[in-house]
Amino acid sequence: MNDHGTGFMLTRRAALSPERTALIFRDESWTYAELNRVTNRVAHGLHSLGVNPGDRVGFLGLNHPRFLFTLFGAAKLGAIFVPLNFRLTGPELAFIIRDSGLHTLVYEENFASIIDAIRKDLPVRRLICSTALDGSRSFDDLIHDQRDTDLDFPVPEDSVAWIMYTSGTTGQPKGAMLSHGNILWNNINASLAFDGLSDDRTLAVAPLFHIGGLNVTPIPSLWKGATVIVEQMFEPGMVLELIEKHRITTMFGVPAMFMFMAQHPDFPTRDLSSIRVLACGGAPVPEALIKIYGERGIPFLQGYGLTETAPFASFLPSDKAEAKVGSAGIAPFFSEVRVVDENDHEVPDGQRGEIVVRGPNVMKGYWGRPDATAEILVDGWFHTGDIGKRDADGYFYILDRKKDMIISGGENVYPAEVEDVLYQHPHVKEVAVIGVQHSRWGETVRAVVVVKEGASLTEQDVIAFAEGKLARFKQPKSVMFTDTLPRNPTGKVIKFELREKFGQPMTETEEAQPADQRAARGAGTPS
Secondary structure, eight states, X not given: OTTOOHHHHHHHHHHHSTTSEEEEETTEEEEHHHHHHHHHHHHHHHHHTTOOTTOEEEEESSSOHHHHHHHHHHHHHTOEEEEEOTTXXXXXXXXXXHHHTOSEEEEXXXXXXXXXXXXXGOOOSEXXXXXXXXXXXXXXXXXXXXXXXXXXXXXXXXXXXXXXXXOOTTSSOEEEEEEHHHHHHHHHHHHHHSOOOTTOEEEEOSOTTSHHHHHTTHHHHHHHTOEEEEOSSOOHHHHHHHHHHHTOOEEEEOHHHHHHHHHSTTTTTSOOTTOOEEEEOSSOOOHHHHHHHHTTTOOEEEEEEOGGGSSEEEEEOGGGTTTTTTOOBBOOTTOEEEEEOTTSOBOOTTOOEEEEEESTTSOSEETXXXXXXXXXXXXXXXXXXXXXXXXXXXXEEXXXXXXXXXXXXXXXXXXXXXXXXXXXSTTEEEEEEEEEEETTTEEEEEEEEEEOTTOOOOHHHHHHHHBTTBOXXXXXXXXXXXXXXXXXXXXXXXXXHXXXXXXXXXXXXXXXXXXXXXXXXXXXSOO
């Protein structure tokens, strides 16, 4: 395995299962032999553009087979694949593209206006669009007349396969470097925790740019010889229809997705009998939801993971879903999980501490950030920043976020990034961002603002200011005003006090009102 990376996995699977259906997208399908040939042509095409081992190749677009063509094409070449979050704004994308030093960017036509707006700020040497546009070659042109034979590039297991960007606590995202070995060992861990079958038909509807959407079911399924059905966006009624139409057996999602499906009027009547198990991450599955699906004979496999752990850090077996409600589960076969104090000493069961993870699935580090890497990877242990505990049976529970991260609809939101934007408003003196509970999204973003003397602000002013500067899931959905922010002796804002005072969820009535009509929330200059 030493010189065979992720691309070799597809080469080998195509040799073992050439006629099996690998990929389905709408009315198109590819066998493993066809998928392998297409990605070989992509690899040759990228190489002809000057992409060499170690160069970075990005992809921007909704879920599409071209995402996987580009991923495996880059892998066969020994290049590094950088998936981009299509929900980000132009400036946010420009930062990641510059930070990673992309050689080539493959993007879908519906994102052309965003790329055109930031093109002058990009170091990218080559632009490939799904269709030919001014300044960009088409994807068909990239692979036209290219050989469909395998490249003979050695790809060491410890070389970087993917750089996946995760929001940083300092307001700037960091690129987690996942090696071919990290991906391999994550999927060995997953196969020992979750019996993926070669006859599985998995639905890839969660965003593929997320480690959960990409490496929980799609990539392991392709290695197993199963079929991946790709859909671009999540819509609950459509997903229920696809499950019935394609006889879907597995699917990854966040709890909000499965809740929306259960609330859809078609849920009771759609045939869901093909589903073996639903893989769920991002937050614990509520007990009520476990029971709703359980009544249909559908179990949940829950997991806790991070981009930096590729992603499996722990998993909750489906037969323990009710007995251990709220648990993040146990460590997978080839990884270790501990709970430690501030001196990195393991704490007794039942006591709170930081969750740390060690194993061959843990990233190499952050791209171009040796200081951040040294801070978070200590003696091989990855410090997650999550506070948790372990029970007497060895099951872990996530209790809080050391770094105050907010998870909204499965998306990570770091308050510092939102705060940095809101501080640019000329009337904001101080601001702190917290997460508040939300029945659908898990949490939403709330800003607590101190207004400058003599100035006035409304909730709508603050919300409108963030539009266009932050992805929608990061934008504050509610704003509260105060005279001062609570701080400790070193000046750090005490977030738990803010959550106690300002963290109450909005009522459904308040939520339905436009922000400028929520008079009860206080607007204008605080008294």
